[in-house]
Amino acid sequence: MSVYREHGLFYEFWRQFKKNKGALFGMSLIVVFVILAIAAPFFAPHNPSQLFADYLRLPPAWIEAGNSTYPLGTDDVGRDILSRLIHGARISMSIGLSVVFLAMSVGTVLGLFAGYYGGWIDKIVMRITDIIMALPSILLAIVVVSVLGPGLRNAVIAVAIVAIPSFTRIVRASVLAEKEKEYVQASRSLGASSLRTMFKEVLPNCMAPLIVQATLGFSDGILNAAALGFLGLGAQPPTPEWGIMLADSRAFIESSPWMVTLPGLCILVVVLGFNLFGDGLRDALDPRLKGRG
Amino acid sequence: MLKVFLQKMTHLIPTLVGVSILAFVLPRMVPGDPVMLLLGERGADPKVYQEMQAALGLDQPMYKQYFTFMKSAVTGDMGNSIISKRTVTSEFFDRFPATLELGMAALAFAFTVGIPFGIFAAVRRNSFWDYLLMGGSLLGYSMPIFWWGLILILVFSVSLGWTPVSGRMSVMYDIESWTGFMLIDTLQSSVIKEEGFAPFISAVKHMFLPAIAMGTIPLAVMARMTRSSMLEVLGEDYIRTAKAKGASPYIVVWHHALRNALIPIVTVAGLMFGSIITGAILTETIFSWPGIGKWLVASINARDYPVIQGGVLFIATMIVVINAVVDVIYIWVNPKLRS
Numbered sequence: 100m101s102v103y104r105e106h107g108l109f110y111e112f113w114r115q116f117k118k119n120k121g122a123l124f125g126m127s128l129i130v131v132f133v134i135l136a137i138a139a140p141f142f143a144p145h146n147p148s149q150l151f152a153d154y155l156r157l158p159p160a161w162i163e164a165g166n167s168t169y170p171l172g173t174d175d176v177g178r179d180i181l182s183r184l185i186h187g188a189r190i191s192m193s194i195g196l197s198v199v200f201l202a203m204s205v206g207t208v209l210g211l212f213a214g215y216y217g218g219w220i221d222k223i224v225m226r227i228t229d230i231i232m233a234l235p236s237i238l239l240a241i242v243v244v245s246v247l248g249p250g251l252r253n254a255v256i257a258v259a260i261v262a263i264p265s266f267t268r269i270v271r272a273s274v275l276a277e278k279e280k281e282y283v284q285a286s287r288s289l290g291a292s293s294l295r296t297m298f299k300e301v302l303p304n305c306m307a308p309l310i311v312q313a314t315l316g317f318s319d320g321i322l323n324a325a326a327l328g329f330l331g332l333g334a335q336p337p338t339p340e341w342g343i344m345l346a347d348s349r350a351f352i353e354s355s356p357w358m359v360t361l362p363g364l365c366i367l368v369v370v371l372g373f374n375l376f377g378d379g380l381r382d383a384l385d386p387r388l389k390g391r392g
Numbered sequence: 393m394l395k396v397f398l399q400k401m402t403h404l405i406p407t408l409v410g411v412s413i414l415a416f417v418l419p420r421m422v423p424g425d426p427v428m429l430l431l432g433e434r435g436a437d438p439k440v441y442q443e444m445q446a447a448l449g450l451d452q453p454m455y456k457q458y459f460t461f462m463k464s465a466v467t468g469d470m471g472n473s474i475i476s477k478r479t480v481t482s483e484f485f486d487r488f489p490a491t492l493e494l495g496m497a498a499l500a501f502a503f504t505v506g507i508p509f510g511i512f513a514a515v516r517r518n519s520f521w522d523y524l525l526m527g528g529s530l531l532g533y534s535m536p537i538f539w540w541g542l543i544l545i546l547v548f549s550v551s552l553g554w555t556p557v558s559g560r561m562s563v564m565y566d567i568e569s570w571t572g573f574m575l576i577d578t579l580q581s582s583v584i585k586e587e588g589f590a591p592f593i594s595a596v597k598h599m600f601l602p603a604i605a606m607g608t609i610p611l612a613v614m615a616r617m618t619r620s621s622m623l624e625v626l627g628e629d630y631i632r633t634a635k636a637k638g639a640s641p642y643i644v645v646w647h648h649a650l651r652n653a654l655i656p657i658v659t660v661a662g663l664m665f666g667s668i669i670t671g672a673i674l675t676e677t678i679f680s681w682p683g684i685g686k687w688l689v690a691s692i693n694a695r696d697y698p699v700i701q702g703g704v705l706f707i708a709t710m711i712v713v714i715n716a717v718v719d720v721i722y723i724w725v726n727p728k729l730r731s
Contacts, residue, residue: 322534326536370534
């Protein structure tokens, strides 16, 4: 029995990870928002689309004019902001999940093929990632959305396309490092097909950087999708998406600043949570990268 | 060195061709017929429609259209805007100085604050200050800048009344464009003679908030990069030697360590150009800054596709070329990489 296996890999990882207080904080932020997202109707005091015509632009409860029925106040058409924010968590988390899922599946396959086969496949794949990366991500996302038409689904696709190259590059780089190792040659000499070697042998050994990238992909995805929402190209009203809530509240920035402050704060906190968590994961999974910017 | 440079540049050509295809094809996939858009109400007559289509070259097959587009594009002719009828090139260069000026101000803010933050955090590693600065920079890195811009407006414009909410210049002054950089143009002798320094101050005030909004993410990246680069250098033998020789901590940090720590920082700084354009798109929209970011968003909303394809091609070319130049500079400043 090897001593390293005494506690299992997960235990080793957790021992490293829990030392990082920032990462634990990030993880708890994510957990809170995931719970809110899953049980949104349970936590939200009101229906996010219900209009309370008697309470337009009501300030949060702790301000004198506030009302504890609407803890964070109401917006310009009298919808409860807290309920909208909680349902917004559901939307943002689904956006993050879909973006990462789409970008990671396409990016991983491309990276695996490019790295494993090399040659012209590698050249073409890397050239395409170079082209995508030559454009500022939000600009490309805006152009793609204008091709597909505005809307939440298309915004997710656009943001995912923009995120593919980072996955492709990371997987390709790990594959290049793994490919020469003996276990890969062993797998091949035992007669395993290329596909089997790629997905069953090489890919599991590329997981560490991939998991880190997936976490950071969540924050990028949520941020970019909110930016599209803000520009009117993402989710459409009356969806309680944080980016749209921000855009809608711009006109009331002087009279009702809470309408502007709260949705952005939610975006910031969620993105911060994923970034902290991702940093901690990177340090725990791949100590060589520790401290990189 | 020249050979390395030329090699890098030839390596760019396939990428640029790819970008040009992307810039050409994507806008053509946008729903809506540009000919109908141009003709507006009069579009019903099929004869007029065909003439217009031929005039725009849109009756040609796609590949021919692409070659025509590329043939003019390499000479700097990107066609005319559908909305303003002016050439895309002149529209672009009218607005580019505004974006460049804002971007430079944002980067100046990011460097002057970010690098000292990073150095300080590295020197005081694992202290309260290190945690505070690094926590703060991660917060900055996670910032949705479209919200951050609004919060800055809320605090500095609405509550404190210190800065204007939008635009580049008070409408009170009519500044003749000379360099296109407002901070320089307002210091022309003719302007100072007539208005004194008031226009310059107005320009600075207008730039203050957008520069902070745009510079926040680069600042966070700079602080984190500087810290990790400094930590690496501070662990080197020659630093220990310098300390052993009795050099003051100040000299060791600023003279011995920083010089080498700056090498990766310079690279990151160059590569930030792309993120500046990303920042420009959102910042300019919030602050109504008359630069290329706001222009592109407006053109996309208006389906002005010569502008979209020209603008995308300009920006991508710039980013790709700058990245290549940064690569070459990196090799140049880092003697270890020179072969």
